[in-house]
Amino acid sequence: MILTSSTAPSLMSEPLEDYLETIYLLVQEHGFARVKDIAKARDVKAATVSIALRKLDEARLVNYVRREYIGLTTKGEEAARRILTRHRLLTRFFEEVLGMPAHAAGEQACAMEHVLTDEAMDRMVRFFEFLGTCPSVLKAFGQCPVGARPGDEHSCGAYSPECARCSLNPKESSMSIASMKPGQSAIVTQITATGALRQRLLDMGILPETAIDVERSGPGGHPLWIRCQGARLALRRAEASNILVRRPA
Template sequence: MATTITGALEDYLETIFLLIRDKKIARVKDISQARGVRSASVSPALARLQELGMIRYVHREYVDLTAEGEKAALKIFSRHQLLVYLFEDVFNLPPKSAEADACGMEHSLSNEGLDHLERFVEFTKNDPEGKRLVDGFRRYLAEKSANAPRSGERTITQLKPGQSARVVEITGHGMIRQRLLDLGIMPNTMVMVERKAVTGGEVLIKLHGSQISLRRKEADAVIVLEDRN
């Protein structure tokens, strides 16, 4: 009998599955500790899971999974592991963040979405093209992270008219970088934004007493630290 259970009950079912797998038994106190809730909160969930035919439970005894419950729990656990892999191994998130995001997303996946996720994971693990895709994406993330402004830093574009800042880094390449250097915009120089185009175009700055007009791409390529003095 196909049964739909809530996300909260899925979490309980997965917890029971993991306790039985790792400790061979699942008791109410073990479940409450694993879920971080009081024992009194566990009993209603167990009663509902038993009504749905997912577990066998006698008050004050061990909790056991039925065949249907074990099948459902294994599916829930597998889905969770797929998401952890996606966030940690593909998106390169820290383990704690990957685990938290997987928990937040796993209950909202449709069967079709889960099926495609399984195929994607197979693709990234077993197909050379999939492995190259993941490697390329991780390199892209690393480059973006390396070029991202550090705490307290921003681009010239993000400064407001009247704000002054010290240039920290030029992230542009090629002709953009060369033009900025030719204009005298280099690390440790002070700049002040005088005017910004309303449409998001040119930015007029003052450098060494002279006015300089920068295109948006050029202003975006200059990382500065605002002068708060």
């Protein structure tokens, strides 16, 4: 098994890299790692850990301090730190930039840390540096319906005039059906809802590129009564604002 530090991703298999990461963290915390600690941390049997350790030993990444106390070789430490850096960077990316929940961000990072090439990592670091000098971009992304997180108010203050997908763009081309009036028609461009609401809208046939007619509204303007694929549907303002449409010019 060869570890490369060039532009290619590591040739070591994913589980082995995960073990290395675990051992590194355990050593940082306790000064050593034991088979049973590793097994517990990774939620596997001790026998499985032993097999992995044998392979790591063959690659000269770990050494046995004493019978069951395991440490990392210099090479092993280097490899572990490399993965951990990727893990932290990716977690930050998913959490801070893309606005995913911390738990999901960590999971994504775990899946991707093994395949991230040095070049990709370098670009990502540069992207973070760029965000540091231009934080309004991140803010605009977080507030734009396209990049919004669940529960966010859609108050894009920093949209670019060229951004046609932003529903608050003054151009008539894109908006949510909540701002449509009875008698108007439009084509769905995007559904920004998540979870149960998104699924419900999809199940009802509200898909990108389908036509929606707003037929009437309830007393006081809401709920909205729309027709889509032959069905009549009633939607509240909150739901309607999740359906972005473009109106024929």
